[in-house]
Amino acid sequence: MNARSAWLSPDGQTRGDTRVTQVGAVTPVTDAKGRSGVLPGSEGGQYRLTGLWLAGTAGTMSATMSVGRAVIQSTIARGAYPVAVTEPVTLTFTDGNPQYGRIDLVVLRVYDHDHDGLGRYEAVVEIVEGEAKALPVAPDAPDASLPLFTVAVAAGLSAGTGGIAWDTARTDLRPTTVAVGGILPTRSDDTAAGGYPGAYREVADVLQRWNGSAWVPYPKAVGGIAPAGAVSTGAYTGQYRDSSTGTLQRWNGSVWAPAVTTPWFTSSLDAGSTTSTTYTAALVETTVTALTLNFTAPGTGAVLLHFGARISTKDNSTATAFMAPQITQGSTVVFTPNDEYAASYGGPVAGSVATMWRLYGLTPGTVYTMTAMHRSSDAAVTCWFDNIFMRVDPTA
Structure with a gap:
């Protein structure tokens, strides 16, 4: 029989017909199989999953399985078995x-003699006992069964020695399943793939979408800004999120980077002087041997350089003091300071001067260093520099 239909045959509907034709009943795994799992839900909608919970009795070796509903998917030929536990089960x-x-x-196990030859037709909750060994592992689940919990039983443990410590010995394995198109509530350790691109699930209050190869965060529609804490890895290049510090970030395909590049800035309030007639980074009578600023070239390869200082030429009204930047990339000098681009001033009474200009042709993503350079037009005149500052802004 290649195709089977429920509620069609005049000779009656078989058990197999009913199982294999549950179209749309559960979360798809393949084109012909669904996901085994417990149906989610709780009284009042307060919890993700309460069905088939294992409640241990303190000081004993016994526990009670609560009521609940589940679906156990077998082979394509056998179909999916819907199961309901309608009364608590003591184990x-x-x-x-x-x-x-x-x-x-x-x-939760299904016995079907037509397929397993075990002489039974029933669904039961049962314990599959593991092997006692130095490094114990859980046994494999039997065919046509749904793993619900593991329980660690320590050596020599019995009711007389205190019974099972349920809070630490019990591990919840219950998977969930929902109708086709439903959002699957599941645990963070659930590694099962999605049945189709566009399937959704919720893990730790974060909505995720299956993209065909991985579950990716989907807290907002494409183009939306994800709230702080909702996304750890971007779903696509160009996605935005609000960071925990309130900074807007953009996913560049591998890391979260600031969406808006802020200026780089440095300054010194420790005055220093020079009589050098060639540009030098070193000033005397100051603890700042060289004022430098590292910056990363933006995607445009262009930046605006701002720099200035409070300058004076000691006891002289004719000499000129110059301040200009030197730009290096590693040990390579990219731009040499010169008077044409410098901030300049002359006079014994100090004055504050600053200038700005555009530097372009830089390699995007490369780190450069801006160094404050100074000189005097007259070797006999001491030039003073105070309140020195440098700032770099990305630009088009």
Whole structure:
């Protein structure tokens, strides 16, 4: 039988017909299989998942499985088994091995003699006991079963020795499943792939979308700005987010970078002087041996250089003091200071001067260094520089 339809055959609908024709019933995994899982929900909608919870009894080896609904997907030929646990189920774990601990697996299991030959037609909650060993691991889940919890049973453990410490021994494995198109609420350790591009799930209050190869954050529509803390990795180059410090950032394909590049700035309030008639970074009578500023060339390769100082020529009204920047990239000098571009001033009474000009042709993304350089027009005249500043702005 290549195609099967529910509620069509005049001879009656088989159990297999019902299972394999649950079109749209659960989250797709392939074009013909759904995702096994517990149906989410809780009384009053307060919790993500309360169905089939395992509540241990303190001081004992027993626990109770609560009511709930689930779907267990088998092979394409067998189809999906819908299961409902309508009354609490009590489970009792075997006492611990005298020498080694073990890990037991609690599953919701379907027995179907037509396929497994075990002589039963029923769904049960059962314990699959693990092997006691020095480094215990959980056993494999049986065919047509849904893993719900693991429970660690320590060596020598029994009701007489205090029973199972449920808060630390129990590990929740319950997967979830929802109808086709529904948003799947799941845990952060769920590594299952999406069934199709455009599928959605929620993990730790963050909406994610399956893009065909990975789950990517999707807190806002394309073009929206993701709120702080909602996105750790960008979903696409050009996505924006608000950082935890309130700074707008842009995903460049590999890292979050500032969306708006702020100016680079440095200054010195420690006055210094020079009598050198050639440009020098070193001033005397100051602790600042050289004032420098590192900056990264923007994508345009162009920046605006701002610089200036409070300048005087000691006891002289005819000499001129010059301040100009030198630009280097590593050990290579990109721009040499000269008088034409300098901020200049002459006179024994100090005056504040500044200038600005555009430097272009830089390599985008490369770090450059701007160094304040100074000189005097007369070797006999001491030129003083105070309140020195430099600023670099990215520009078109």
